[in-house]
Amino acid sequence: MSDSGALSVREPSFDPDRPRSAVPDLGRRRRPAEALIQSFLFLCASVSVLTTIGIVVTLGTESYSFFKEVSFLEFFTGRVWQPAIEKFGILPLLAATFTTSLWAMALALPLGLVVAIYLAEYAPERVRDVLKPILEVLAGIPTVVYGYFALTTVTPVLRSVLGEGNVEVYNTLSAGLVMGILILPLIASMCEDALSSVPLSLREGAYAMGATKLEVSTRVVVPAAFSGLAAAFILGLSRAVGETMIVAIAAGAGPNFTLNPLRSAETMTGHIVRISGGDLSYDSIDYTSLFAIAILLFVTTLLLNLISRWIISRYREVYE
Amino acid sequence: MSATSRLEARQPPSFGDEDAPEGFRPNLAARKKRGERRRLLFLCSTVLAVLFLVALIASVVNQSFGYVLTVAQIDPASLEREGLPLEKQDAKALAATLGEHVSRRYFAKLEAEKPMAARNREELLSLIEAEVVKAKVLATWNLSKSIFGKREILAFKEANAPEGRLFFRSWVNAALLSNPQSSDAMRAGIRGPVIGSLLTILFTILIALPLGVGAAIWLEEYTKDSALSRIVQTNIYNLAGVPSIIYGMLGLAFFVRGLEPFTSGAVFGGGGEDGGANGRTILSASLTLAILILPVVIINAQEAIKAVPQSLRQSSLAVGATKWQTIWHHVIPASIDRVLTGAVLAVSRALGETAPLVVVGASTFLSQDPTGPFSKFTTLPIQIYQWTARPQAEFRNLAAAAILVLLLLLLSLNAAAIILRNKYRKEKRLGR
Numbered sequence: 001m002s003d004s005g006a007l008s009v010r011e012p013s014f015d016p017d018r019p020r021s022a023v024p025d026l027g028r029r030r031r032p033a034e035a036l037i038q039s040f041l042f043l044c045a046s047v048s049v050l051t052t053i054g055i056v057v058t059l060g061t062e063s064y065s066f067f068k069e070v071s072f073l074e075f076f077t078g079r080v081w082q083p084a085i086e087k088f089g090i091l092p093l094l095a096a097t098f099t100t101s102l103w104a105m106a107l108a109l110p111l112g113l114v115v116a117i118y119l120a121e122y123a124p125e126r127v128r129d130v131l132k133p134i135l136e137v138l139a140g141i142p143t144v145v146y147g148y149f150a151l152t153t154v155t156p157v158l159r160s161v162l163g164e165g166n167v168e169v170y171n172t173l174s175a176g177l178v179m180g181i182l183i184l185p186l187i188a189s190m191c192e193d194a195l196s197s198v199p200l201s202l203r204e205g206a207y208a209m210g211a212t213k214l215e216v217s218t219r220v221v222v223p224a225a226f227s228g229l230a231a232a233f234i235l236g237l238s239r240a241v242g243e244t245m246i247v248a249i250a251a252g253a254g255p256n257f258t259l260n261p262l263r264s265a266e267t268m269t270g271h272i273v274r275i276s277g278g279d280l281s282y283d284s285i286d287y288t289s290l291f292a293i294a295i296l297l298f299v300t301t302l303l304l305n306l307i308s309r310w311i312i313s314r315y316r317e318v319y320e
Numbered sequence: 321m322s323a324t325s326r327l328e329a330r331q332p333p334s335f336g337d338e339d340a341p342e343g344f345r346p347n348l349a350a351r352k353k354r355g356e357r358r359r360l361l362f363l364c365s366t367v368l369a370v371l372f373l374v375a376l377i378a379s380v381v382n383q384s385f386g387y388v389l390t391v392a393q394i395d396p397a398s399l400e401r402e403g404l405p406l407e408k409q410d411a412k413a414l415a416a417t418l419g420e421h422v423s424r425r426y427f428a429k430l431e432a433e434k435p436m437a438a439r440n441r442e443e444l445l446s447l448i449e450a451e452v453v454k455a456k457v458l459a460t461w462n463l464s465k466s467i468f469g470k471r472e473i474l475a476f477k478e479a480n481a482p483e484g485r486l487f488f489r490s491w492v493n494a495a496l497l498s499n500p501q502s503s504d505a506m507r508a509g510i511r512g513p514v515i516g517s518l519l520t521i522l523f524t525i526l527i528a529l530p531l532g533v534g535a536a537i538w539l540e541e542y543t544k545d546s547a548l549s550r551i552v553q554t555n556i557y558n559l560a561g562v563p564s565i566i567y568g569m570l571g572l573a574f575f576v577r578g579l580e581p582f583t584s585g586a587v588f589g590g591g592g593e594d595g596g597a598n599g600r601t602i603l604s605a606s607l608t609l610a611i612l613i614l615p616v617v618i619i620n621a622q623e624a625i626k627a628v629p630q631s632l633r634q635s636s637l638a639v640g641a642t643k644w645q646t647i648w649h650h651v652i653p654a655s656i657d658r659v660l661t662g663a664v665l666a667v668s669r670a671l672g673e674t675a676p677l678v679v680v681g682a683s684t685f686l687s688q689d690p691t692g693p694f695s696k697f698t699t700l701p702i703q704i705y706q707w708t709a710r711p712q713a714e715f716r717n718l719a720a721a722a723i724l725v726l727l728l729l730l731l732s733l734n735a736a737a738i739i740l741r742n743k744y745r746k747e748k749r750l751g752r
Contacts (some may be wrong), residue, residue, distance in 0.1 A: 037644050038542055044534030045549075048556050048618065050613050058573040115369050118362035131366060138373045140665075140730065142672025143724050144701045145376070152716055155380040167357045177665060182371045188369070194520060210346065214355035235561070242563025244675035249708055269565050276568075276679045277679070296570045298562065305561035 013319075059298060062291035069285060075292065079273070084288045092257035093293065096172055096265035100247055101240040103176025103261055104183060109233055111180075112187030113222075119188070120195035121217045132189075139185035148248030150178035155250060167260040167264055173261035175287040179246050187236040194228025195221055196224035227315035238304035244269040244296060268293045330569040333620075382726075383720035386466040387473055388456040390506070399452065399561065406448070413535035414444040421452040422461040450507060457505055457714045458484060484596060491721035501686055501703075505714035510722050513688040513703040516602065517671060517729075519690055520699055523669050524608030524613070529663055531610070532617030536659075539618070541647055560615040568679030571608030576600055576681055583607070585694030603693040608680050613666040615748040620662025624655040657744030664737035670729050681688045700726050 035088070070088045076088015115135075119128055155174040159167045167173070199223050206220040220227070252264025253274055266274070272290050280287050399406045399421075401413050409417065409578065415436040419427050430436070430447070439447075458481055461473055466488065477486050499509025535552075543549040580599035581587050628651050638647040652659075683696045684706060690697050700722060707719035 031642060034642055034644050038538075039463035041534045041542060044531045045538040045552050046530055047611070048559055048614060049536060049552060051570070051614070052555050052557060055562070055570050055573055058570055061567075062573060111365055111369060114362050114365040116365045122362055123366075131370065134370050138376075139368075140668065140672075140734070141376065142674065142726065142730070144672070144674040144704050144708075145380070145727070148704065148716075148719055149376050151708060152383060152720075171563075178563055179377075182616065184369055184372070212351050212355040214358050215351070218358075237560060239563075242565065244563070244565045245705065248675070249705065258545060263406055269563065272565055272569070273675055273678050276572065276681075285441060291573070292571060296564055298566050299560060301563055302558060305558060309557070313425055 026197055055298065057071035058107045059291050059295040062288050065294045066285065066288035066292045068291075079257050081277075083289060086285070088285075088289055088292075090268075090293070090296065092255040093266060093271055095257055095259055096203055096247075096251065096255070097267040097269070099172045099259055099261055099265065100176040100179060100243075100251060100267055103244040104159060104179035104240040104243075105233070105237055107177050107180025108184045108187050108236055112156075112184050112232070112236070113191055113229065114200075115184070115188040116191030117222070119215055120192045121213070121221065130300060135188055138181070139189075142180060143243065143245040144249070146178050146182050147175075147246045150174045150246055154178055162262065168262065168264045170250060170254070170264035171262050172247075172251050172265050172267075175247045175249075175251035176261065178250065179240055179243050182243065182246065183236045183239050186239060187232050190232035190235065191229050194225040194232065197228070198224045227311050230315075231312045234304050234308040234311070238301045238308070241304070242269065242301050244273055248273045268297050324736075344437060352495030363661070369389070377727075380720050381465045382724050383717050384724055385463045386489065386491075386717070387486060388462045388506075388714070389458045389460070389473075389477055389481060389486050391458050391481045393454040394452055395457075395483070396453050399448070406445070410437065411444055412440050413440070414441060414448060418444065418452065421448075426451075428577050446507070450504070455485070455506060457712075458713050460489075460717050462717075491717045492724050493721075496718075496721055497725070500689070503520055503696075505712065505718055508718055510700060510703055510725065511690050511696050513700045513722075514725070516686070516690045516695075516697045517699040517701075518699060519692070519695075520605045520609065520677075521667060521671055523602065523693060524609040525663070525667055527606060527610035528613050528617050528666070528670075532614055532663070532666075533621050533659060535618045536625055537647060537651075541643070541651065542621055556615045556618055560619065564612055564673055565581045565675045565679060567608055567612040567687050568676030571676060575604040575607045579604075583694075588694075598681075600683070600696065601694050602690055602697040604680055605677050605682070605697050605699070606693070608676050609670040612673065612676060613670050613745050616666040616669065620666065621655075621659045624658030624662060625651060627658065628654045657741045660744075661737045661741045664733055664740070668733045668737075671730060671733065672701055672726070674699075674705055677702055678705070702731040 049127070052281055066088075075088055075090055077091070079091050079093050080085060080087040080089050085203060098283055119131060123131065151170075154177060155167070155169065155171065158171070158174055159169075202220055202224055203216050206216045211220070247267045248268040252266055253270070254264065254266055255271065256265040258265055272293055275286060354692075392561055396406050399417055401409055401417055406414075406417070418430075422430075425505070436444075459476065466473070467579040473486070477484060495507070496509050497514065497648075498511055499507055500511050501513070502508040535556075539549055539552060575583050576599040581599055583599040585601070585603075632650050632654060633646055636650045637643075641649070648743070677697075677699055682698045682702045684695060684698070704719050704722045704726065708714040709724065710716075
């Protein structure tokens with residue numbers, strides 16, 4: 001044993017050509033454990049990619065076997081969805097999804113924008129500190145609770161206001177409005193972020209020109225934040241299209257080709273939940289038809305999300 | 321110069337319409353008025369949004385309490401024995417009363433399940449309630465009607481069931497938590513669904529937390545701004561916007577059907593008490609929920625890791641720590657509070673999820689409580705959904721009570737997140 005052994009640093013291997021040095025070159029040492037950890041972390045990250053692949057592959061293969069039996073034309077133009085008599089026209093389900101989303105947006109869009117303007121421009125700090133957590137609580141309530149609210153509270157109110165005979169027990173209006181309440185916090189908080197990120201100098205410039213607070217808010221700040229607001233609306237729409245439990249509980253059970261919000265109708269998501277909740281044979285066309293609906297839903301929401309992100313990146317006003 | 325004229329001199333020049341430049345109308349009074357009116361409108365809308373929350377909670381509470389009118393098949397008063405009313409009889413007398421009123425074969429069956437001698441008074445009383453008295457709910461009223469419409473309720477009772485029993489009932493009670501599922505609203509409980517929810521959430525955390533934090537570390541520490549990480553990142557953002565029901569479809573096709581031998585526990589030998597339920601197990605539900613909340617967990621963890629100051633990493637590397645040592649001993653401890661807070665919030669979302677679990681195949685009725693990953697499952701939100709979907713009013717009351725329990729669970733989860741954050745924050749401040 002040489003003298004350098006006293007340093008208590010052991011070299012990994014002896015190399016006669018290498019100059020002897022008291023401090024080993026730790027930087028060059030191979031560290032299999034580090035590489036192992038890194039590959040494990042990479043695996044973790046790849047799970048999300050695998051999820052996407054999994055969604056595309058499962059939806060794709062199952063709906064492929066569906067479209068072998070039902071033509072695209074029938075699927076997209078048929079006005080009757082009745083798996084019992086082999087009628088697979090998506091239009092009734094699509095119409096119901098459209099109606100509920102429309103009413104949801106009719107409530108959530110103006111209200112969300114106004115709440116955002118109030119929070120971002122008008123509310124004193126203390127009021128904002130109270131209101132924002134309340135909106136967060138609203139956003140954190142499970143959707144099944146909203147469904148319960150729609151069926152047991154909003155529907156009776158609608159029926160007593162509009163007349164029992166005019167409004168069915170299950171109707172798309174009640175489901176749509178409650179869905180609006182559900183996505184209201186999402187839209188409000190995204191819009192508020194967009195409004196708050198408009199630089200102060202823009203507001204100050206407008207004030208210097210003699211504008212009132214209202215004029216600053218609605219004619220300067222809102223247009224300046226337009227891309228963020230549009231992105232929020234589209235994201236809200238995407239949530240409305242994919243929302244399930246509210247429509248499953250309150251909108252009705254049974255496809256019905258109507259745009260009348262006072263009648264019962266079944267949305268795409270509501271249909272998937274009702275059919276898959278029952279006994280379902282894996283070989284039946286009922287089973288594969290659910291995947292055909294699901295892939296349409298997936299593509300729709302994905303497109304909406306992509307548009308939303310594209311608007312943000314494309315039309316964002318860049319301030320120094 | 322007098323005081324008043326000095327005051328006048330200080331006042332700003334007025335911009336009335338009459339002395340404005342040509343073509344310029346400041347019209348200040350009207351504009352200010354409009355601004356004030358609009359401000360009030362904005363305020364009212366915001367208050368309206370808050371009122372929605374109030375209405376939501378009020379409607380649930382309103383349905384959770386109220387009068388119930390039941391009609392018994394056999395009047396409990398007629399069940400006295402040796403002059404003692406039902407409530408004062410001892411266990412032996414109760415067993416005899418029960419024996420008199422049910423068929424001999426049914427009594428033998430009950431005896432075989434658990435000998436009468438081994439049952440205590442409460443068990444026997446509830447058995448008599450269920451098997452002999454057979455009280456049926458005729459009508460229920462919500463809290464506001466019970467308080468303000470007492471006269472109507474009494475009139476209804478006189479008109480429809482004068483012999484019935486009218487009593488005030490809190491649908492949230494100890495029996496709700498401890499009873500198993502039942503088709504009788506008066507005795508139905510949520511023990512199975514609550515255990516199911518807790519087990520599902522436990523496995524969801526065990527799967528999603530390590531995966532999510534691992535992915536976030538890889539994205540933030542190992543591959544900043546490479547092409548690969550950008551693909552993964554975009555993918556995560558897109559997954560966060562996929563409707564939850566799509567995850568349910570993936571769970572049904574992949575975990576329940578594709579991985580059935582695994583999720584039913586067959587590869588581990590046997591599976592649950594019901595043969596693994598064809599893969600429609602707690603494990604399938606947890607896997608589905610885990611990939612559902614994974615994007616949110618990752619994004620939250622990334623935010624937390626981003627907030628760790630660069631100097632901490634550099635000083636660790638400078639004294640010779642390896643990359644992983646730096647992450648393990650410095651980055652993770654410095655960000656763990658925010659990572660966990662974000663994870664708890666994601667988990668509370670999973671706790672309330674209903675649609676994907678219906679699709680994955682929750683059981684409508686559990687004969688036994690779930691015991692492990694390979695049991696059949698149902699969860700609290702699914703029980704709420706099933707009760708809400710029933711036409712009878714008493715199940716709406718039950719659903720409201722179950723909603724209160726669910727909201728309480730969510731509230732305690734969120735409170736746990738806040739406590740967790742404060743605890744770690746304090747430790748950090750003390751320098752540990």
